[in-house]
Amino acid sequence: MQHSIPTSTAPAKARAPIAIVNDPIVEVRGVTKKYGTSITALQNIDISFERGHLTSLLGPSGCGKTTLLKIVAGLLEPTAGEIRVNGKPVTGPGRERAFVFQDFALMPWASVIDNAAFGLKMQGTGKAEREERARHYINEVGLSGFEKKYPHELSGGMRQRVGLARALAVNADILLMDEPFSAVDEQTRRKFQEDLMRLREVENKTFLFVTHSIEEAVYVSDRIVMLSPRPGRISEIIDPAIPEGITADELRRDEAYLDTVERIWTGIKKYVE
Numbered sequence: 001m002q003h004s005i006p007t008s009t010a011p012a013k014a015r016a017p018i019a020i021v022n023d024p025i026v027e028v029r030g031v032t033k034k035y036g037t038s039i040t041a042l043q044n045i046d047i048s049f050e051r052g053h054l055t056s057l058l059g060p061s062g063c064g065k066t067t068l069l070k071i072v073a074g075l076l077e078p079t080a081g082e083i084r085v086n087g088k089p090v091t092g093p094g095r096e097r098a099f100v101f102q103d104f105a106l107m108p109w110a111s112v113i114d115n116a117a118f119g120l121k122m123q124g125t126g127k128a129e130r131e132e133r134a135r136h137y138i139n140e141v142g143l144s145g146f147e148k149k150y151p152h153e154l155s156g157g158m159r160q161r162v163g164l165a166r167a168l169a170v171n172a173d174i175l176l177m178d179e180p181f182s183a184v185d186e187q188t189r190r191k192f193q194e195d196l197m198r199l200r201e202v203e204n205k206t207f208l209f210v211t212h213s214i215e216e217a218v219y220v221s222d223r224i225v226m227l228s229p230r231p232g233r234i235s236e237i238i239d240p241a242i243p244e245g246i247t248a249d250e251l252r253r254d255e256a257y258l259d260t261v262e263r264i265w266t267g268i269k270k271y272v273e
């Protein structure tokens with residue numbers, strides 16, 4: 001794991017916290033998003049995301065996590081401000097960004113390989129090449145042998161892996177994941193978290209990841225961006241600095257881990273009735 005930056009920053013009252021980023025791949029500049037006239041989902045968000053890192057967006061329900069992810073994906077337009085990816089303004093979805101939906105958005109009538117190859121097909125990649133790439137990533141996410149199966153023949157965890165294979169196959173640099181683990185059981189979730197961290201190392205991707213789970217965020221993230229609601233703003237930035245090579249069991253007893261989980265919970269609980 002690559003938790004290189006020490007735990008940092010204190011909650012700022014007057015100004016939003018600023019994260020130090022050496023090599024930004026995504027820059028969010030002064031982004032405000034209003035829905036209609038009465039809902040300000042995000043207000044003046046400034047944040048950069050480090051290339052090759054896994055950053056989690058965490059915060060109470062309704063603080064704008066999904067809205068921010070969709071704006072970065074180019075699926076939603078900000079009311080004010082802009083997003084830059086590799087220094088270029090975002091005007092819509094792009095090849096360098098892949099969105100992994102909460103429900104994995106698989107096509108029920110298509111086999112695993114066709115689902116995994118779907119993004120490539122949309123990009124106009126020829127059949128032979130897209131099947132080869134899809135097979136490679138099906139193998140990478142541990143689904144070899146299931147190429148000809150259909151989504152209804154798979155468990156929730158397996159469907160999720162197909163969604164991830166599809167996102168990896170288009171070779172996007174940035175994977176935007178909206179609560180990718182919410183629909184699977186705890187055991188599958190843990191296995192998948194480990195796989196995700198391995199993939200990040202092997203594939204050298206940048207992950208932006210929305211989660212509701214504090215423990216998950218602290219476990220998998222290089223950096224956690226905490227949002228507060230009404231209107232959504234950045235309230236705190238935390239770099240968990242979990243020791244490298246630690247097992248899941250050791251982690252749950254690790255003092256730094258427990259302190260970070262507690263600190264985040266203290267920040268969130270005032271919003272939870």
Ligand SMILES: Nc1ncnc2c1ncn2[C@@H]1O[C@H](COP(=O)(O)OP(=O)(O)OP(=O)(O)O)[C@@H](O)[C@H]1O
Pocket residue numbers: 035036039040041059060061062063064065066067068
């Ligand atoms: N299409 C929409 N129209 C109107 N309001 C919306 C729309 N989408 C989101 N909102 C509102 O904007 C705010 C932020 O929503 P968003 O889904 O981004 O939050 P979230 O932090 O991802 O929430 P959750 O954790 O519950 O998924 C909420 O108050 C939500 O009700």
